[in-house]
Amino acid sequence: MSTDSALLAVLLTIVTASTPLLLAALGELVTERAGVLNLGVEGMMVMGAVAGFAVALTTGSPYLGIVASALAGAALAVPFGFLTLNLVANQVATGLALTLLGLGLSGLIGESFVGQPGVRLAKIHIPGLSDLPFVGPLLFGQDVLVYLALALAVFVSWGVFRTRAGLVLRAVGDNHASAHALGYSVIRVRWLAVLFGGALSGLGGGYLSLAYTPQWIENMTAGRGWIALALVVFSSWLPGRLVIGAYLFGAVTILGFFVQGLGVGVPSQLLSSLPYLVTIAALVAISRKRGGGGDAPACLGRSFVPDR
Amino acid sequence: MKNWSALTRRDAMKTALLGSVALAAGAAGPAAAADKLKAAWVYVGPVGDFGYSYQHDQGRKAVEKELGDKVVTSYVENVPEGPDAERAIERLARDGNQIIFTTSFGFMDPTIKVAKKYPKVKFAHATGYKRAENVSTFSARFYEGRYVIGQIAGKMTKSNVIGYIVSFPIPEVVSGINAFMLGAQSVNPNVKVKIVWVNSWYDPGKEADAAKVLIGQGADILTQHTDSTAPLQVAQEKGILGFGQSSDMAKFAPKAQITAITDDWDGYYVDQVKQVLAGTWKSTDTWDGMAKGMVVLPPIVNVPDDVKAMAEKTMAGIKDGSIKPFGGKITKQDGTVVENLDDGAILSMNWYVKGIDDKLPG
Numbered sequence: 001m002s003t004d005s006a007l008l009a010v011l012l013t014i015v016t017a018s019t020p021l022l023l024a025a026l027g028e029l030v031t032e033r034a035g036v037l038n039l040g041v042e043g044m045m046v047m048g049a050v051a052g053f054a055v056a057l058t059t060g061s062p063y064l065g066i067v068a069s070a071l072a073g074a075a076l077a078v079p080f081g082f083l084t085l086n087l088v089a090n091q092v093a094t095g096l097a098l099t100l101l102g103l104g105l106s107g108l109i110g111e112s113f114v115g116q117p118g119v120r121l122a123k124i125h126i127p128g129l130s131d132l133p134f135v136g137p138l139l140f141g142q143d144v145l146v147y148l149a150l151a152l153a154v155f156v157s158w159g160v161f162r163t164r165a166g167l168v169l170r171a172v173g174d175n176h177a178s179a180h181a182l183g184y185s186v187i188r189v190r191w192l193a194v195l196f197g198g199a200l201s202g203l204g205g206g207y208l209s210l211a212y213t214p215q216w217i218e219n220m221t222a223g224r225g226w227i228a229l230a231l232v233v234f235s236s237w238l239p240g241r242l243v244i245g246a247y248l249f250g251a252v253t254i255l256g257f258f259v260q261g262l263g264v265g266v267p268s269q270l271l272s273s274l275p276y277l278v279t280i281a282a283l284v285a286i287s288r289k290r291g292g293g294g295d296a297p298a299c300l301g302r303s304f305v306p307d308r
Numbered sequence: 309m310k311n312w313s314a315l316t317r318r319d320a321m322k323t324a325l326l327g328s329v330a331l332a333a334g335a336a337g338p339a340a341a342a343d344k345l346k347a348a349w350v351y352v353g354p355v356g357d358f359g360y361s362y363q364h365d366q367g368r369k370a371v372e373k374e375l376g377d378k379v380v381t382s383y384v385e386n387v388p389e390g391p392d393a394e395r396a397i398e399r400l401a402r403d404g405n406q407i408i409f410t411t412s413f414g415f416m417d418p419t420i421k422v423a424k425k426y427p428k429v430k431f432a433h434a435t436g437y438k439r440a441e442n443v444s445t446f447s448a449r450f451y452e453g454r455y456v457i458g459q460i461a462g463k464m465t466k467s468n469v470i471g472y473i474v475s476f477p478i479p480e481v482v483s484g485i486n487a488f489m490l491g492a493q494s495v496n497p498n499v500k501v502k503i504v505w506v507n508s509w510y511d512p513g514k515e516a517d518a519a520k521v522l523i524g525q526g527a528d529i530l531t532q533h534t535d536s537t538a539p540l541q542v543a544q545e546k547g548i549l550g551f552g553q554s555s556d557m558a559k560f561a562p563k564a565q566i567t568a569i570t571d572d573w574d575g576y577y578v579d580q581v582k583q584v585l586a587g588t589w590k591s592t593d594t595w596d597g598m599a600k601g602m603v604v605l606p607p608i609v610n611v612p613d614d615v616k617a618m619a620e621k622t623m624a625g626i627k628d629g630s631i632k633p634f635g636g637k638i639t640k641q642d643g644t645v646v647e648n649l650d651d652g653a654i655l656s657m658n659w660y661v662k663g664i665d666d667k668l669p670g
Binding site: 005006008012013016115208212213214217218220222253257260261265267268272 | 358504507
């Protein structure tokens with residue numbers, strides 16, 4: 001096989017490996033921008049995966065599956081929102097519990113779906129463009145969620161930094177007392193951010209069971225929710241850097257496999273730890289150079305109780 | 309494979325399902341008639357994993373079917389390895405089970421501990437190496453199956469590159485790689501095996517990624533020692549062939565799966581329970597393969613008849629003992645030659661045979 005096709009296989013695989021991370025991390029970024037730390041990303045992802053798979057299989061439509069995965073992620077975020085925002089429960093503990101709940105509940109719901117061949121989300125095909133050699137399949141022949149994830153990154157970046165709603169979101173995350181004093185409903189803004197985060201985590205999970213490996217098996221997210229959480233921190237809560245981080249992580253993972261396949265004898269343990277090391281190093285380096293690191297939302301993880 | 313579920317599920321399940329472990333133990337079996345023998349199984353994963361624990365539970369069902377009038381069975385699933393396992397096993401012993409099968413490597417020490425406290429109860433532990441008066445061990449010679457699929461792969465490859473996706477560099481996996489390679493080399497001296505370690509027993513995403521990368525590097529046959537169906541699905545999508553792992557995965561990739569290496573514990577379990585019934589049970593170490601039907605390959609499909617015939621002949625040879633995957637002279641990667649390996653050497657294998665395009669990690 002030619003080097004071109006080997007390279008293309010690697011690049012295509014990088015895109016699919018990065019997309020679920022990007023989706024889930026974008027959602028968490030918005031949640032954290034509102035000052036809420038939701039450690040339940042893994043749980044919401046896995047719920048999205050099972051719901052997307054189940055709906056796609058029963059209706060035959062992967063697109064309905066996508067919708068269902070977003071709804072399921074958001075639905076699992078509801079108890080989190082209620083406990084942490086309305087009842088002022090500890091966000092860390094509640095988020096961890098949410099992951100466990102999601103893993104257990106998805107296993108229960110998905111029991112009858114284990115071992116069933118799934119419905120694959122088709123890759124788009126633009127006549128002419130998708131048929132171009134090399135760049136065609138890479139740029140114009142992915143599935144819709146790949147493009148949706150990148151579009152969402154642009155949308156979130158614009159929304160958070162260029163709109164009034166984004167300003168309110170950041171105000172709530174940076175200083176909830178002031179935002180409250182100015183008359184904004186901190187709880188309502190946070191609720192919306194939590195639901196948005198849940199929906200995107202769900203989408204990330206849905207990507208796994210609909211496009212990445214169209215099947216359902218318990219715990220199929222295999223820790224990707226935690227990687228998404230880490231990416232948010234290392235991207236300094238900036239969507240642009242998040243895209244770089246997610247793709248870098250995917251790229252180094254896949255290149256690790258590629259190098260192993262070449263049989264050059266680099267220890268595989270080193271290769272599988274490289275994605276973490278490289279991504280962290282790169283994002284920290286970017287932050288230092290731009291002088292813009294460390295801008296965590298000041299109220300991240302802090303509960304808000306309005307003075308009456 | 310022995311403890312794949314533990315590595316992937318353990319953390320999540322530990323907290324979430326600990327409560328239900330105790331419940332399942334009580335609820336799984338029908339109410340015991342006082343005069344029936346009670347036998348229990350402890351699984352590391354859910355019985356619905358369509359892999360390792362599922363196969364063990366098929367064995368339990370075989371006991372029910374064959375000896376249902378004399379035996380009552382029950383099981384506990386999703387038992388985390390380590391101290392929690394001890395509680396689950398002890399509970400089963402206290403409940404009057406006379407034989408308890410603990411089916412994952414990590415249940416080894418808990419099994420031995422509980423066995424000391426309950427000397428009248430019999431135990432059989434899968435894939436471990438510690439025995440006692442009332443503790444047997446058992447495992448299967450999976451490498452025999454790998455030799456056969458290696459031969460098929462060696463015959464079927466056109467690019468002479470085979471992709472092999474693996475989990476962790478433990479002897480069971482390494483001996484599998486070597487047996488596969490020896491099988492492939494026995495029919496095709498030019499064959500190359502490319503190895504990718506994904507460092508997980510179970511991560512469909514990573515396994516699929518590794519499969520895609522290997523295909524991109526020219527592999528036209530895939531095999532795996534990881535547990536998800538993802539690599540086979542990729543193989544089907546790309547129009548190449550592969551082999552299933554742990555259970556028959558044909559329904560996920562009917563056009564890609566040639567055959568699979570499956571575990572069949574039915575015979576062992578039925579035999580053990582019968583011995584307890586007859587009062588002849590003794591602590592033994594069982595390591596059976598194809599001859600006793602413990603390693604089974606589902607019917608070979610998607611290959612020409614002559615390849616199928618060759619594989620069947622090899623299987624017959626392994627069964628009657630005329631073919632030994634690790635018999636004869638074997639050249640190691642470093643050039644040294646070893647001969648007629650015994651079980652101990654196979655169980656502790658930490659080197660590659662010559663021709664494998666990889667350096668053993670660790």
